[in-house]
Amino acid sequence: MDNLIRGITKDGSARIIVTDSTLAVNKAVEIHTTAPTATAALGRVLTAASMMGSLLGEKDDLLTLRFKGDGEAGSIMASADYLGNVRGYIQNPAADPPKRPDGKLNVAAAVGRGNLYVMRDAAGLPEPYVGALEIQSGEIAEDIAAYYAQSEQVPTVCALGVRVGKDYRALSAGGVLLQLLPFADPEVIDKIEENLKTIPPISTLVEEHGLEYIAGLYLKGIEFDIFDSMTCSYRCACSRKKTDGALLATGVDEIKDMIAEGGTELKCQFCGKAYKYTADELKALLDRAGGES
Ligand SMILES: [Zn+2]
Missing domain, CATH: 3.90.1280.10 (HSP33 redox switch-like)
Structure with a gap:
């Protein structure tokens, strides 16, 4: 089982979600037999959906995240429940464009340009809520942050990472979602911005550290509580x-x-x-x- 924690600063300025999604991503690799770049793209979308799903209120609520870009990966989607359990799909699991000049997998090229859709199926709503935004970078994390900032007016920091090994499996995968709450203290915001300058990639962090330690890096110098710690996994709801x-x-x-x-x-x-x-x-x-x- 993967892990996900949720915390909040003691003064209520910000909330944070941190997850290690390595097992869920590898389950996706097994099911969809993805090429390395497709693994990174689908893995990031799965990880983001899991964290966003954990913000849902009720047992039957469902969050679906869909990147519909014109890159060779085609549509990439993932849906998650309120416990962060997630399942996903990539239209072209063979997508594996040439690497970036810095040697990294080129997720942005695999995703391409187009739109990002966020759909929330909540028990209390007569119609599912659908938010849409133009894909900004295709690197997924920046797109999620832009979605929250523009569509929901929630300033958000998002980090997503999947490290793919030589055997095409994920060596590690994880994510962070850090959001400012209304009336956030400007001093807390300054500290977070300062902290962001020195934080290593999330895929490295989850390999070497516990989730609470990672939350502490983002919230260094700020008092916070972890109020939730849960296990989640790749889970399909088909029947x-x-x-x-x-x-x-x-x-x-x-x-x-x-x-x-x-x-x-x-x-x-x-x-x-x-x-x-x-x-x-x-x-x-x-x-x-x-x-x-
Ligand atoms: Zn199924």
Whole structure:
């Protein structure tokens, strides 16, 4: 299981979330067999969604983050629950553009230009909330910070990192989301800005230190409490019942075609699980839904 902590400064000026998402990212690598740059891109989106999801209020709330850029990775999406459990998908898992001049994986090139969407499905809301923003850099962390600043007027620092090993697996992955709360003390803001100048990359930090220590680097010189520490993982919420619904949504004629072909198989895009339907099962599904078979 991965870990995620949440804290707040004692004076209520800022809140911080820190996560080690190494296991979730490696689960994604296993499911989607991603190339290194695709691993970094999807890993960052998964890590961000997990932290953003942990800010949801209720058990059935869902946060979905989607980067729809024109880079070779295509669409990248991840959705998370309020405990930070997350699942994700990348349209082109083979995306692996040439490295940047500094030798780093070129996530921005894989993502490209386009839009970023944040969707919140909350139990209390009649319609899901959807926020959109033009992709700023494609490096993901800067885009998340820009999203919060522009769409939600919350000044935010976001760090995301995935270190990919020679075997294409993630050696480490993690993230930080630091947000100023209304009426933040300017002195606290100054200290945070000062601290940011000396902080090493988050993928290095999670490899060497505990999450609370990392929070302490961002909030050096500021008193804070960690009020939540939770475990989270890559978790898919798919089920046969949901697949039944997806099949019915394709329409009676489509299902009749599938019956004529002797059955069908649907594969979950998030976890790769295959749901097989024989012709008889499809007929029963139509009967239950009140259609003619
Ligand atoms: Zn699934």
